[in-house]
Amino acid sequence: MTRIAYQPCSDPDSQKNLIASIHTPVSLEHLSKFLSDADMTVLHAKYPEGKAYVWGVTPNQNALPAWDQLSEGDISIFNIKTLFSIAGVVTHKTRNKDLATNLWGWKDKNASYTWECLYFLDQVTRISVPYGIAMDGSSSQPKMAFNLLNESNSEIVLDNMDIGSLIAGAWSTPDISTVRSEIEDDTESVDGSTETPTRKEHRYIVNHIFGTRTEAECSMCGRMFPRGYLVAAHIKKRSRCTLKEKKDIENIATPMCAFGCDTLFENGFISVNDSGNVMTHPYKIEHDAIFDYVRKIEGNSCPAFTEKTKNYFKWHRKEHGFEAI
Template identity: 35%
Template sequence: MSKVILQPSGNKDAREHYENTIQSPVPIQVLSEYLSKGTINQLKAFYPDELVPTWGVTPGKNNVNVQKWGKIQTGDVTVFSANGRIFASGVVVLKLQHKGLAARLWDYDKSGQTWEYVYFLDEIKQHAIPYIEFNRAVGYADNYIIQGFNVLREELSERILSSFDLRSEIYLPDISEEEYEQELLQFEDHDNLDTNRLGKGRKEQSFLRKQLFKNKKVGVCGICGNQYPVDLLVAAHIKKRSKCSRDEKLDFRNIVMPMCKLGCDDLFEKGYITVCNGKIQRNSKKEYTPHLFEKVVQIETSECLYWNENTRKYFEWHQQQ
């Protein structure tokens, strides 16, 4: 699950760092002087404009920040705060420790430390969230003031991410197949969409989306074949999830495919289109308005990119409904 990173930014150093390496992102050319070719290639894939919003924290007194920084992972959301409000957020893409890079970007503080525990951000958004709204969302006292770098536990993070719509659909936490299976086992006997299920079930969705999109910003709809930003694509089950056995749910490489929110997901889920031997077909059992018929005709007979011998049985189940 994604976590929230609290990053107060009201002092002089933090304000300057925000202006110099977030508002004015660091050119990859500068980073390439310090980082490996493999890391630079990773960053180029995430930042096609080759401008990288960059942040870092010092080890802190008695290395207090090191363990906190160690908890950070891809998909976590940093919230920047100052003057009684959260003013910006960014999603973690990658992290690394590099004292030389940090010194180049930010120099050293008065205690001789530099901000060597570095992480790179994307999806920078501006906000104006008063502390009192943040505090009530997370369950803190109204007069709580964000002080010091911190990484919140998952339960508190979930409240913030949901309350202020901060979660990324592109950068997702790393979830192992074992964690995915555990998630399925936890809910298979009571798979209702209550609040608890919605919160914890996001681990399952994050896993499936990561398998399909792999932190890419653009993907292809498996039905219409059109390319879209991934926030306009869903990880759709070919066979309705509620009808899947546990083994079928675990067959995630074959039972899930990307479908666009611009029509294909609903058309497929509600049975207006089916897939037969790899071709998109109109369902003759359904009634169509003229506009719906026009929409379906545009994709009818197209090749389904995800039809193969491994997915065939799931498409056949869907066709028989």
């Protein structure tokens, strides 16, 4: 289970360190001057492009036990003045005072004290989640010290922040029978009218569509985007789905980019015809900028169009008046 590493980062030293090694990744060539061959073998495998994001904590009595337990695959979230602004996946850790002082200097030179408990990150992503929202429901409420949340609290925070929609592998995939049972229970409790997927349903759909990929193709425009700029979009509006359709979670959604296609599809400016090609609404588009965008993607083959999804696309066309003329 992925755990959350809480990283406070509001004081001036932390702000400086962010610029030095998170906003600006460090070259492996530079790191090799300080790290062992074993460390570099790992880093070269993890960072084939030759640059790595580096962070470190001081070996004090509060931070060191948490750092000792930190593992590959955990997710570090950076609290910058009560707002979580950065998240990244832990790939490796090592302790090295010389590298820490080279990157960031001394926390306390007289005490020979620095951020020597290093860890490395991948999939570094900009986020914007207030502390109160992220930590709502967690029994652990860390503030000033580096902390590693237990699995139960990590699951709560992951759901609150919806990080699994941005970072590959953040969520474990729930069992499909459990998901369908949760959908049935949710449908009974709200008379089947809710538009919001259940917690496990959302996880399953996201993991089913994206898996551990860090980038994927938008099913409308066909362009590749980083995971954080794609959404798992319902083809048929969830609140209009029957119980059977809601439980068809392998086919009900498709990846769409946040740079236009998700909004255009949601508002009925584009759809997919019975041949599996992107089509433009016959009369709805009146603005030149929207027309210019959809004209570029009209006719694209939609990889999400299959025998199992064609009726969902048919519903979408009918709902938005594509077949009215």
